[in-house]
Each structure stands twice: as structure tokens, then as C-alpha cells.
Amino acid sequence: MGEEIIGNPTNEDRPAKGEEKCKSLKDDIKYYTLEDIQVHNMSNDTWLIIHDKVYDVTSFLEEHPGGEEVLLEQAGADATESFEDVGHSTDAREMLQQFCIGELHMDDRKNEKPKDVNVTTEESSNSWTTWMIPAIAATLIGILYRFYVSS
Numbered sequence: 001m002g003e004e005i006i007g008n009p010t011n012e013d014r015p016a017k018g019e020e021k022c023k024s025l026k027d028d029i030k031y032y033t034l035e036d037i038q039v040h041n042m043s044n045d046t047w048l049i050i051h052d053k054v055y056d057v058t059s060f061l062e063e064h065p066g067g068e069e070v071l072l073e074q075a076g077a078d079a080t081e082s083f084e085d086v087g088h089s090t091d092a093r094e095m096l097q098q099f100c101i102g103e104l105h106m107d108d109r110k111n112e113k114p115k116d117v118n119v120t121t122e123e124s125s126n127s128w129t130t131w132m133i134p135a136i137a138a139t140l141i142g143i144l145y146r147f148y149v150s151s
Contacts, residue, residue: 030102037104041076043068047101049078052109055099078110 032054040047046058048071061068066086074082088096 031105032102033105034108038076041072043072046071046075048074048076049104050080050083050096052104053100054102054104055096056101057099060099 034049037047037049037054040056043061044058046056046061048055048057057064057071061071064071070082071079
């Protein structure tokens with residue numbers, strides 16, 4: 001259906017799960033058009049585009065911590081913004097690589113500059129500043145309010 005393939009065109013030669021599929025040589029990368037990807041939007045066939053890479057996440061739907069509905073809402077489309085808004089961990093980003101089946105065709109890519117990637121780490125989410133600064137601000141507001149009311 002309009003799919004342009006560079007390299008080996010058969011699915012049987014796809015690397016097994018866990019192998020670095022998208023980071024292979026440029027000659028072996030499979031390119032998909034946006035039109036090709038849009039038809040893979042069902043629970044039994046779910047593809048996503050994240051940072052111009054195409055992922056078949058069908059087998060991951062039931063395992064996704066956020067629920068399969070989140071993935072199905074983005075199925076067959078570019079999910080980059082949604083993926084980044086959540087702030088996925090480094091482990092989640094590494095896990096994503098095992099589902100990579102190719103890349104978005106060059107003609108369908110958006111020519112935007114990459115934005116800062118927001119990775120959530122255990123250290124940053126448990127940092128004392130996440131609760132200390134609001135606590136100090138609330139205390140100061142309370143003191144100023146008492147001083148203002150008592151005057």
C-alpha cells in the first residue's frame with residue numbers, strides 16, 4: 001500500500017524482540033509512509049510513531065502501565081508529543097526499542113527542531129525540593145496573613 005522499503009522487504013528477516021532494530025545500518029531500515037501507518041489503529045494491530053520511528057506495540061497493549069486505551073488513542077498516528085508529555089523513564093525508552101519496526105518516510109516527517117526530552121528519574125521525582133519549597137512558601141504566606149490580619 002505505497003510502502004517504500006529500503007533493504008530486505010520481508011517480515012521474516014525482522015530482528016527478534018530486544019535487538020536494536022532501528023539502530024541498524026541505514027541500508028536495512030524499513031521506511032513507512034504516514035498512509036501505511038494510519039491503517040494500523042486497532043487493538044489487534046497497533047502502530048505508533050515516536051520521534052519519526054515506527055513501533056508495533058500490539059503485543060505491549062495489555063502490559064502498558066498507563067492502560068491500553070492510552071496507546072489505542074494514538075494508534076496509527078504520531079504519538080511523540082503524548083509520549084514526551086508523560087515524561088517516560090529511561091527504562092521505558094529502552095524498552096520501546098524492542099518494538100521498533102522502521103522509520104517514518106522522509107517525505108512525511110515534520111521538519112521541527114527536537115525539543116528537550118523530559119526524562120523522569122527516581123532521583124528527581126523524590127527530590128526534597130519538590131516538597132520543601134512549597135512548604136516554605138505556604139509557611140511564609142501564613143505568617144504574612146497573620147501579621148496582616150492582626151494589624
